[in-house]
Amino acid sequence: MFPREYRGVAFVVGLFLVVQVGTLALVPEFAESGYQAVENPENPANSVLYVVAIVAMTGLMLAAFRYDFDWAIRLLIVGTSAWLSWYVFSALVSPLAAAVPAVAVAVGLLVHPEWYVIDTAGVLMGAGAAGLFGISFGLLPALILLAVLAVYDAVSVYGTEHMLSLAEGVMDLNIPVVLVIPLSLSYSLLDGESASEEASGVGEEAASDAERGETAGPDADAAEPVEPTDPADAPGDRDAFFIGLGDAVIPTVLIASAATFSPAADLAVPLLGVNLPALLAMVGTLAGLLVLMRWVIQGRPHAGLPLLNGGAIGGYLIGSLVAGVPLIEALGVAGFF
Secondary structure (H helix, E strand, O other): OOHHHHHHEEEEEHHHHHHHHHHHHHHHHHHHHHOOOOOOOOOOHHHHHHHHHHHHHHHHHHHHEEEEEEHHHHHHHHHHHHHHHHHHHHOOOOHHHHHHHHHHHHHHHHHHHHOOOOOOHHHHHHHHHHHHHOOOOOOHHHHHHHHHHHHHHHHHHOOHHEEEEEEEEHEEEEEEEEEEEEEOOOOOOOOEEEOOEEEEEEEHHHHHHHHHOOOOEEEOEEEEOOOOOOOOOOOOOOOOEEEHHHHHHHHHHHHHHHHHHHOEEEEEOOOOEEEHHHHHHHHHHHHHHHHHHHHHHOOOOOHHHHHHHHHHHHHHHHHHOOOOOHHHHHHHHHOOO
């Protein structure tokens, strides 16, 4: 791994941490404000409906790209970004005042979608989406969601490969369906200065992003290398990586769910609602991210969610057992026995 790529990995880990910590800070506020999206968060059918929505949104986006309706997808994502940003800002200021920075996010994406504008919007979307879904998915629905999406992501990247097609479609739209990881200070997304770029995790959560409600956020999860324009370009010459926003959002849904619904004792961290299962789910996600980034840097396409969701689930279960939560309760199935 080249020094520039070490910095890139550190940057993407930092973005994931901001999304995770931001989500944990928002969860108590969202719950108190009654933002729960479903009547019964313990119903496993919620996960099924959400997966169906993701698949449907993915198909809609692919069709839009095929028939030159890219502009509609762009407006949809920008609008979703403003909507989710409003939820985030409304946790800090009054709902009316929150509309001002939320609209500013949308204007920034439309007028000057440089990488730092996209990353800022993506972090706001990611934290807002994960928080909203985290308080709306009980433990069992959240675990089902992560497991099913990990399998779906693997199939869509290694099997049907339609996530790779979706990734190609969204790359030119300059929207926060992906997080941009610059590897040089002079990098400009708008100038298209990158000679060799790597895409990780662009797709299905795009579907979710758009609805992001993932949909708010979740988005693609395949790491797709783009051919360098110069045959002499080496891995260390690339100027940026791209990782799907869904890669950050989906595992964070379990983190938020654990913080909300797990019977484990709260760790009393200032400003955050976090317990040991949620904390170790964060650690597991970041461990999966490091493995994913190592693979992506080697220039091979990879699905992100199997590693990220697997790490989140493993960390959550270990944290639950260490915190003294029986496995049947940690899995959210105690009510069925």
